[in-house]
Amino acid sequence: MTENEAREQLATLRGELNQYNYEYHVLDKPSVPDAEYDKKMKKLKDIEAEFPALITADSPSQRVGGEPLDAFKKVAHRVPMLSLGNAFSEEDLRDFDRRVREGLATGSVTYVCELKIDGLAISLRYQDGLFVQGATRGDGTTGEDITSNLKTIKSIPLRIPDQAPIEVRGEAFMPQQAFVSLNKKREENEEEPFANPRNAAAGSLRQLDPKIAAKRQLDIFLYAVGEWESGTLETHSERLQYLEEIGFKTNPEWRKCNSIEEVIQYVEEWVEKRANLSYDIDGIVIKVDNLEAQEQLGFTAKSPRWATAYKFPAEEAIT
Numbered sequence: 001m002t003e004n005e006a007r008e009q010l011a012t013l014r015g016e017l018n019q020y021n022y023e024y025h026v027l028d029k030p031s032v033p034d035a036e037y038d039k040k041m042k043k044l045k046d047i048e049a050e051f052p053a054l055i056t057a058d059s060p061s062q063r064v065g066g067e068p069l070d071a072f073k074k075v076a077h078r079v080p081m082l083s084l085g086n087a088f089s090e091e092d093l094r095d096f097d098r099r100v101r102e103g104l105a106t107g108s109v110t111y112v113c114e115l116k117i118d119g120l121a122i123s124l125r126y127q128d129g130l131f132v133q134g135a136t137r138g139d140g141t142t143g144e145d146i147t148s149n150l151k152t153i154k155s156i157p158l159r160i161p162d163q164a165p166i167e168v169r170g171e172a173f174m175p176q177q178a179f180v181s182l183n184k185k186r187e188e189n190e191e192e193p194f195a196n197p198r199n200a201a202a203g204s205l206r207q208l209d210p211k212i213a214a215k216r217q218l219d220i221f222l223y224a225v226g227e228w229e230s231g232t233l234e235t236h237s238e239r240l241q242y243l244e245e246i247g248f249k250t251n252p253e254w255r256k257c258n259s260i261e262e263v264i265q266y267v268e269e270w271v272e273k274r275a276n277l278s279y280d281i282d283g284i285v286i287k288v289d290n291l292e293a294q295e296q297l298g299f300t301a302k303s304p305r306w307a308t309a310y311k312f313p314a315e316e317a318i319t
């Protein structure tokens with residue numbers, strides 16, 4: 001095979017394998033059997049072994065990086081990663097709504113409600129369409145560079161169609177089934193089990209060896225945009241739709257609510273339904289949908305005035 005033939009075949013295989021990966025891990029709708037995926041992945045790795053100079057950053061063979069790191073580099077979040085004020089009751093939600101309407105001097109507000117994923121907040125940066133850096137939230141202004149660990153999460157695209165620099169934010173988490181089998185293995189190896197999926201996800205992403213993170217079946221939901229020069233959308237719900245369009249995994253349960261009554265209905269619905277989810281949630285995030293209104297409301301010292309997190313009562317420990 002000539003170098004040009006190898007270049008062409010690799011480009012085709014990367015496109016096919018990244019598409020199969022998107023269908024399986026983001027859409028949960030695989031279009032080919034695993035054997036087909038494995039056959040093409042082997043072909044890609046064989047050609048890359050013969051022509052290592054043709055390996056690209058978005059090749060699916062590059063998800064599980066090289067050697068373990070000695071330490072994680074620090075990453076400055078140019079747009080701080082926010083923390084949310086909490087609401088614990090219907091009255092708190094009504095107080096939040098009153099404050100928002102007073103702040104906007106308007107009678108009605110459109111909100112977006114989203115499930116609050118019980119995981120680890122992270123930030124992903126893309127330049128020229130390529131995934132170039134992933135970081136933890138840290139203290140909101142400085143996080144840790146965990147790019148090599150995040151690359152192992154197959155629902156994170158290595159390339160997106162948007163060529164402009166964009167930073168997207170979301171929650172990395174461990175599905176309940178993955179948590180149960182991980183703890184079973186840890187007990188068999190006489191290792192300390194993780195207390196809950198959030199700790200297991202955090203512990204996995206804090207591993208210096210990406211080969212360990214790669215085995216932990218982590219997943220992710222993206223739900224916000226940080227730095228974005230070309231952003232021209234007017235609402236948060238349009239941003240969620242855009243993230244989905246460019247290949248990110250977003251949580252499908254979000255809903256626009258045209259009043260606090262509808263927000264309260266959504267919260268009550270998920271108090272019941274949360275038990276049926278395959279991942280842990282610890283509440284509902286409620287945001288003002290219009291981005292200009294968010295700007296107008298601004299922030300307190302700690303968190304946005306245009307969002308709150310309704311926290312579910314802590315679950316009784318099952319003894």
Ligand SMILES: NC(=O)c1cnc(N)c2cc(Br)sc12
Pocket residue numbers: 082083084114115116117118119121171223224285
């Ligand atoms: N959809 C969201 O905005 C969302 C979901 N899950 C979470 N754990 C968090 C945390 C913040 Br801060 S926002 C958010």
